[in-house]
Amino acid sequence: MAPSAALPEPNPSAVPAFYQATLDALPSCVALIDSVGDIIAVNAAWRRFGEENGLADPAHGVGRNYLEICETARHPDGAAVAAGLRALLAGAPGPFRHEYECPSPAGAAWGRLSALRLEPPGLPAPCVMILHDDVTARREAERGLREIAAGLLLAEDAERRRIGRELHDGVAQQLTAARLMLGRFAANDGDPATGPLAEAANVLSAAIVELRTLSYLLHPPMLEPLGLAAALRQYAGGFSRRTGVAVTLDIETPFPRLSAAMEIALYRMAQEALDNVHRHSGSRRAEVALAVDHGLVRMTVRDYGAGLADGSEAGGAGLQGMRLRLQELGGGFRLADARPGLVVAAELPAPSSLFHSAS
Ligand SMILES: Nc1ncnc2c1ncn2[C@@H]1O[C@H](COP(=O)(O)OP(=O)(O)OP(=O)(O)O)[C@@H](O)[C@H]1O
Ligand SMILES: [Mg+2]
Structure with a gap:
């Protein structure tokens, strides 16, 4: 100027x-x-x-x-x-x-x-x-850093999903087969329900449940075939069972399909925000709302716990990762003190060309 x-x-x-x-x-x-x-x-x-x-x-x-x-x-x-x-x-x-x-x-x-x-x-x-x-050099350096960080997040997502699929389709299947065989041996040997073969089958069952949970956290199986709304419903159910935090979902029905990048970004955001509710807030309940409004996809995760202490959000990688993912897709993210609790709110532009079907 x-x-x-x-x-x-x-x-x-x-x-x-x-x-x-x-x-x-x-x-x-x-x-x-x-x-x-x-x-x-x-x-x-x-x-x-x-x-x-x-x-x-x-x-x-x-x-x-x-x-x-x-x-x-x-x-x-x-x-x-x-x-x-x-x-x-x-x-x-x-x-x-x-x-x-x-x-x-x-x-x-x-x-x-x-x-x-x-x-x-x-x-x-x-x-x-x-x-x-x-300030061109600084701006370019910042853009380069954002691109590298976003690339790392995408690579991390792809790797998590790959490991999740491998665990589910490989190790978990083999353990399931081994448990079946043990069950048969136990029956043939007349092994009582508390005998060593039955106990080994129980240990295997517990390992299979843990592996399936891990694989499902790494690779949300509903996301690709059924979309964000269905994947969030499934995730919220499992999260409540594992943590005891009751989750209320408020999702527009039918909810449109978004691009794969948007769906994974919003899914990971909900996962991280709910994880934070469980780990940091002390709240026994959380609400997840998802809607499309005036060409924007809006998602909020609210809890009724301690709220954010001053400056504490700078500490971890979770909130920073959320911000980066959303910025990379042209959107934004903010934290609001809800007294009691915290609201994590995300917005992504959702041009109609991104929708390809309804769930
Ligand atoms: N719902 C919440 N209620 C209260 N404090 C929160 C909440 N969410 C985040 N925080 C605070 O913000 C900090 C940063 O959160 P962030 O998710 O970035 O990192 P983290 O959860 O500590 O670690 P991680 O990198 O494993 O996610 C937390 O350590 C916590 O102090
Ligand atoms: Mg976190």
Whole structure:
């Protein structure tokens, strides 16, 4: 949002030499505006930016009104920036910060505007110092990290499901066959119900139940064939039996099928949120609600327990994983204090093209 249109009248810096030298020493592109938004000084980095980008104004914007420049710029953030600067000039405490995307032939570039209100001696008060910094490298690094983290989550999902299927279809089947054989031996030998063969069959039965539970947690069997609503109903039932936490489900019927990525993200979110209810909240009940509303899929998990202690959400990988999964799909996630308890709320955009059938 540096000034771009040509200006015929050059306007020299109107600030004392000491201030100008101080501004010139800053690496950011800096402009100083007065109480009505007129640019009264710019620094060396600002001038260099103008020259390198072929901006034709020989005064580099000095004398022009920065608020008007923002408001008439074709940039979508122009109005928001002007409003933020006007608020500062009107006395808002600030600083005002805004990150914006700059169209560039070399690809997306990102800038950060920081503005602070000053009343320096020797200058018309108040004035606002505006600094522009190139934050493209940081933005790209953040995007790269998000992509890597999201890729890791997807790989983890795929691996969990693979191990879950293997356990179910391999080891659990073999143990079931062994238990059947033991049962037959026990019957043929006249082994009593408390005899060693029957006891071995009981141990095998317990191992099979544990393996099946583990395999089902790793690989939700209903999700792919029947969709999110059915998988959540099944999961909630098993979760209540295992933990004693009563789960109430409020799911629109019929609930549409979503993309596989959305279904697994929401399923894992419910799994993690319910796990947190059991492990951290102390609540004996939880509610899971799932609905599609105005093109958004909304899911909430609520409990009636201790609620979130200050700063505690930063500790684990569960909530961070939820946030990442949802962000990756263009959605969001928030935690709300429900007094008593906590609400974990997710939203994902659900364009109608994503629906392919109803369950
Ligand atoms: N429903 C809840 N009620 C109270 N506190 C919660 C709840 N959910 C999360 N928390 C708090 O937020 C913290 C972070 O949760 P998160 O799921 O990210 O990590 P975790 O459960 O501790 O570990 P994991 O990485 O195994 O999920 C928890 O340690 C807990 O202090
Ligand atoms: Mg957790």
